[in-house]
Amino acid sequence: MTDHPNGEGAGMPPLARLLSFIDKPHNVTRVFYLLLAVCIALGLSDFLYHKHAYFAVEEFPAIYGIFGFIAYVTVIFLAKGLRLIIKRPEDYYEPFAIDTEDERAAGSDPEATGGKPHA
Amino acid sequence: MPEIGTPALVYMIAALVVPFVRPAMLRQLLLLAVPVLGLLTFWQLPYGTYGAFNLMNMHIGLMRLDALSYVFGLIFSLAAFLALLYAWHVRDTVQQVATLLYAGAGLGAVFAADLVTLFVFWEGTALASVFLIWARRTEGAYATGMRYLIVQVGSGVILLAGIVLFYRETGSIAFSRMDLESPATWAIFLAFGIKCAFPLLHNWLQDAYPAATITGTVTLSAFTTKLAVYALARGFPGTELLIYIGATMTLFPVFFAAVENNLRRVLAYSLNNQLGFMVVGVGIGTPLALNGTVAHAFCHILYKALLFMSVGAVMYRTGTSKASELGGLYKSMPLTMIFCVVGAMSISAFPLFSGFISKSLILSASADTGHYFVWLALVVASVGVLEHSGIKIPYFTFFAHDAGHRVKEAPFHMLLAMGITAALCIGLGVFPSLLYGILPYAVDYTPYTVTHVVTQLQLLLFAGLAFAVLIRTGLYPAEIRSVNLDFDWTYRRLLPAIIGALRHVIVGTWRFGVRITMGRVDRFVAGIYRAHGPQGPLARTWPTGSMVLWIAVLLGMTLVLAYI
Numbered sequence: 001m002t003d004h005p006n007g008e009g010a011g012m013p014p015l016a017r018l019l020s021f022i023d024k025p026h027n028v029t030r031v032f033y034l035l036l037a038v039c040i041a042l043g044l045s046d047f048l049y050h051k052h053a054y055f056a057v058e059e060f061p062a063i064y065g066i067f068g069f070i071a072y073v074t075v076i077f078l079a080k081g082l083r084l085i086i087k088r089p090e091d092y093y094e095p096f097a098i099d100t101e102d103e104r105a106a107g108s109d110p111e112a113t114g115g116k117p118h119a
Numbered sequence: 120m121p122e123i124g125t126p127a128l129v130y131m132i133a134a135l136v137v138p139f140v141r142p143a144m145l146r147q148l149l150l151l152a153v154p155v156l157g158l159l160t161f162w163q164l165p166y167g168t169y170g171a172f173n174l175m176n177m178h179i180g181l182m183r184l185d186a187l188s189y190v191f192g193l194i195f196s197l198a199a200f201l202a203l204l205y206a207w208h209v210r211d212t213v214q215q216v217a218t219l220l221y222a223g224a225g226l227g228a229v230f231a232a233d234l235v236t237l238f239v240f241w242e243g244t245a246l247a248s249v250f251l252i253w254a255r256r257t258e259g260a261y262a263t264g265m266r267y268l269i270v271q272v273g274s275g276v277i278l279l280a281g282i283v284l285f286y287r288e289t290g291s292i293a294f295s296r297m298d299l300e301s302p303a304t305w306a307i308f309l310a311f312g313i314k315c316a317f318p319l320l321h322n323w324l325q326d327a328y329p330a331a332t333i334t335g336t337v338t339l340s341a342f343t344t345k346l347a348v349y350a351l352a353r354g355f356p357g358t359e360l361l362i363y364i365g366a367t368m369t370l371f372p373v374f375f376a377a378v379e380n381n382l383r384r385v386l387a388y389s390l391n392n393q394l395g396f397m398v399v400g401v402g403i404g405t406p407l408a409l410n411g412t413v414a415h416a417f418c419h420i421l422y423k424a425l426l427f428m429s430v431g432a433v434m435y436r437t438g439t440s441k442a443s444e445l446g447g448l449y450k451s452m453p454l455t456m457i458f459c460v461v462g463a464m465s466i467s468a469f470p471l472f473s474g475f476i477s478k479s480l481i482l483s484a485s486a487d488t489g490h491y492f493v494w495l496a497l498v499v500a501s502v503g504v505l506e507h508s509g510i511k512i513p514y515f516t517f518f519a520h521d522a523g524h525r526v527k528e529a530p531f532h533m534l535l536a537m538g539i540t541a542a543l544c545i546g547l548g549v550f551p552s553l554l555y556g557i558l559p560y561a562v563d564y565t566p567y568t569v570t571h572v573v574t575q576l577q578l579l580l581f582a583g584l585a586f587a588v589l590i591r592t593g594l595y596p597a598e599i600r601s602v603n604l605d606f607d608w609t610y611r612r613l614l615p616a617i618i619g620a621l622r623h624v625i626v627g628t629w630r631f632g633v634r635i636t637m638g639r640v641d642r643f644v645a646g647i648y649r650a651h652g653p654q655g656p657l658a659r660t661w662p663t664g665s666m667v668l669w670i671a672v673l674l675g676m677t678l679v680l681a682y683i
Binding site for chain 1 (some may be wrong): 202209211222254255256258259260262263329330331332333334373374375377378381435436437438439440441444445447450451453454456465486491494498499503504505506518521524526528552568569570573574575576577578579580581582583584585587588589591594595596598600601602603604605610612
């Protein structure tokens with residue numbers, strides 16, 4: 001797959017070139033629909049075997065999937081709400097914290113370039 | 120191997136020798152040999168207590184080898200080896216010595232048969248590990264290390280107080296099962312709880328672990344907290360309070376991890392959440408639950424180290440561990456990416472990975488004993504684990520938007536350490552009997568049933584689908600450079616503010632008091648001065664004649680009085 005969008009496919013390790021198809025948006029969409037298909041298949045598979053359940057509610061088809069989906073979305077939205085309350089500038093605890101320090105002090109490779117310098 | 124009491128001794132002797140060993144290669148080989156030698160000291164020994172002697176009428180036992188301490192001794196030795204292999208490139212003597220002493224103290228504490236030995240090694244882990252934070256050698260790391268040290272040493276002091284009270288009550292210092300009924304056991308419980316990062320006592324963990332060096336964090340993640348889990352499993356199995364503490368611990372870090380930008384801090388929150396599962400297991404206290412706790416600690420040390428290693432490798436190459444600065448690194452570091460994904464799938468408990476075979480023991484135990492709400496909390500927390508460790512860590516590091524880092528793959532020794540750890544994570548997941556065989560109680564448990572595999576896959580993949588939907592709709596919280604407040608705000612901001620205000624009040628009151636007093640003293644002195652000063656009535660120069668007159672008056676008075 002040398003047809004990498006940035007034309008840099010040749011410089012990448014072979015393993016990475018195998019994966020570079022996900023850089024294309026339409027391939028991401030395909031992966032998404034693949035995941036959707038797998039989920040539907042998994043949900044339907046509940047009809048194929050006898051479920052060994054602790055609770056009556058577990059008998060409901062795909063209950064774990066539905067629960068997982070709802071729980072995930074709930075966690076994210078609660079976290080977003082939490083962020084509104086607890087978010088502070090990165091230098092909030094300065095100078096007694098490492099948050100705005102150059103992280104290369106933690107023992108990075110001398111060639112490492114680091115992230116953006118802090119404000 | 121000769122019996123030498125405790126494997127900690129091997130580590131301590133090595134720590135004394137290592138600074139003098141040159142060249143660097145020889146020193147690295149010696150470092151790697153230490154965990155192996157330490158393991159050999161107890162590997163084949165029959166169960167029993169070794170290194171026992173009497174000290175001031177107290178029975179000291181340096182090494183108690185039984186089913187529980189053996190598993191922890193094994194995994195601590197393995198973790199020390201992997202961490203030292205991962206740190207092959209480090210030439211900093213301070214970190215090398217600190218790693219040895221820290222791992223040695225951890226092992227010593229796990230094998231301690233009595234509370235005094237436990238206390239000594241308990242403090243040892245605190246004192247040795249702080250150097251892994253200070254080794255960063257920045258002002259922020261110094262302050263963070265100080266906070267860490269205060270909390271850790273505080274835990275040790277509370278433990279000591281508990282031990283003293285316990286000895287006065289029972290006349291024994293044996294470390295065995297205790298009940299929460301006296302100040303002594305409560306103090307010991309609290310000391311364990313601090314090190315185990317109970318809710319509201321947890322912030323030292325998220326504060327300190329991201330501040331350590333890249334290799335230091337890998338080492339730190341293995342020992343301190345799992346030592347506390349071991350201590351709880353030894354001292355307080357079946358304490359119902361622990362079930363609720365543990366369930367809380369699994370839930371609240373999930374939300375903080377979801378909005379945290381520093382990926383090593385995300386992993387620290389995730390660590391906290393995993394400890395919650397283990398604490399729930401200790402609280403339930405049935406053989407199945409305790410097996411679950413031990414198995415989960417074993418698997419957790421490996422996959423958590425693997426995650427810290429992979430994020431550390433990224434940090435080593437790119438110089439940052441912030442999600443907002445990373446992305447697209449699969450192009451440069453595909454092997455690291457694969458190892459990270461193995462760690463992520465292990466912690467998320469995908470079938471065929473280690474988390475699946477250990478966490479399900481605890482979940483089954485909670486359902487079996489009728490703790491349905493706890494069970495529900497653990498299932499929700501499992502979704503949370505998938506969120507912050509299973510998806511967020513690999514996705515924002517290796518995929519998401521390409522941050523433009525074009526770096527080399529991780530160094531060979533890091534890949535080797537990650538590869539071995541990843542192989543262990545998969546190996547334990549595929550062959551659970553390897554781990555089940557060394558657990559403290561006989562295991563009659565089959566993790567791979569159709570129901571279990573399908574329901575678990577449903578839970579995880581539908582949650583993954585939810586992630587995909589949120590990302591595609593732009594509802595997923597963006598990675599922003601920020602710090603998030605947690606309970607540590609109370610002692611990093613609120614308490615200093617209160618103390619500052621109190622200082623203001625006290626200083627003001629003092630100054631006011633001084634001013635008032637000074638005014639009074641001044642007026643008093645001025646009054647005396649008016650009477651006795653150079654111009655005062657009592658200091659005037661009086662004529663000699665008036666004195667003679669007054670003496671005559673006195674004489675006259677005396678005469679009159681004498682004749683009346």
